[in-house]
Amino acid sequence: MGQILHSCARTTAAVRRAIPNSEESLEELAEREGINPKTVQTWRKLSFVQDARMGPRPHAEVLNEEQEAIVVALRNHTRLALDDCLYALQATIPQLTRSSLHRCFVRHEINRLEQPEGQSLERKTFKPHPMGYFHIHLAEIRTAEGKL
Numbered sequence: 352m353g354q355i356l357h358s359c360a361r362t363t364a365a366v367r368r369a370i371p372n373s374e375e376s377l378e379e380l381a382e383r384e385g386i387n388p389k390t391v392q393t394w395r396k397l398s399f400v401q402d403a404r405m406g407p408r409p410h411a412e413v414l415n416e417e418q419e420a421i422v423v424a425l426r427n428h429t430r431l432a433l434d435d436c437l438y439a440l441q442a443t444i445p446q447l448t449r450s451s452l453h454r455c456f457v458r459h460e461i462n463r464l465e466q467p468e469g470q471s472l473e474r475k476t477f478k479p480h481p482m483g484y485f486h487i488h489l490a491e492i493r494t495a496e497g498k499l
Contacts (some may be wrong), residue, residue: 360402361386367400413451418444422452423459430464
């Protein structure tokens with residue numbers, strides 16, 4: 352029965368077993384097997400001949416169940432945006448990152464908030480104005496020091 356190799360594989364298990372036992376130099380062995388000398392050097396250092404796993408690696412979970420429950424409860428209760436939730440929770444969960452928070456929201460299907468009734472998602476366009484008209488939008492920001 353033949354060995355199944357992935358599309359980029361240049362060595363078989365038999366070649367990888369022969370590499371550490373060979374007395375040839377890196378260049379000679381690489382030329383004979385038709386591989387890069389760095390590959391020969393790598394396989395000489397390793398103590399195993401199995402090919403490495405090529406599929407996706409599982410991500411380490413940043414949040415435990417209790418922390419996820421806190422995140423979900425905060426999101427459902429306050430309906431805050433992602434960044435606002437992140438800033439509110441970072442004091443409680445220091446290892447929390449923006450991406451881990453978003454992945455938690457996606458897992459619990461709370462990554463998209465519904466629009467409150469009466470608000471539409473329609474975007475309105477500006478009225479046409481003559482050339483040279485300058486339009487400015489002002490916004491009020493509330494900080495600890497007050498309004499800006």
